[in-house]
Amino acid sequence: MQGMSTDMAGLLSALWFEDFPEVAERADAIADHAPLSPDERDRLQVELGPEMEGFQELDEAVHLAAVRVREAAEAERMDELLDGLSEMQRGCVSCHTRFREVLSTRTP
Numbered sequence: 001m002q003g004m005s006t007d008m009a010g011l012l013s014a015l016w017f018e019d020f021p022e023v024a025e026r027a028d029a030i031a032d033h034a035p036l037s038p039d040e041r042d043r044l045q046v047e048l049g050p051e052m053e054g055f056q057e058l059d060e061a062v063h064l065a066a067v068r069v070r071e072a073a074e075a076e077r078m079d080e081l082l083d084g085l086s087e088m089q090r091g092c093v094s095c096h097t098r099f100r101e102v103l104s105t106r107t108p
Helices: 002-016 020-031 038-074 078-103
Strands: none
Touching (some): 002 020, 002 078, 020 038, 020 078, 038 078
């Protein structure tokens, strides 16, 4: 998750400068973020139970949006890039809103 956060920050920074290759690279990293370890996947399944499907759907939505952002950046189509970015951010925030509290490994 922290890697995705770093890539999102880098993507947004690159966007300000219209550095399309960097936007594409960061979007690609988000789309292909590291998979969960088997232990982490098991933990999520236990914690989320039937909600695991919703988690996976949001993860896939973010993946697909990031692919669209990458493709738009490669073609330097700013309007499409911004639409994909909005969708990607909506997916991230939706997942955080829905699952962060139950999945947080930090102690209060």
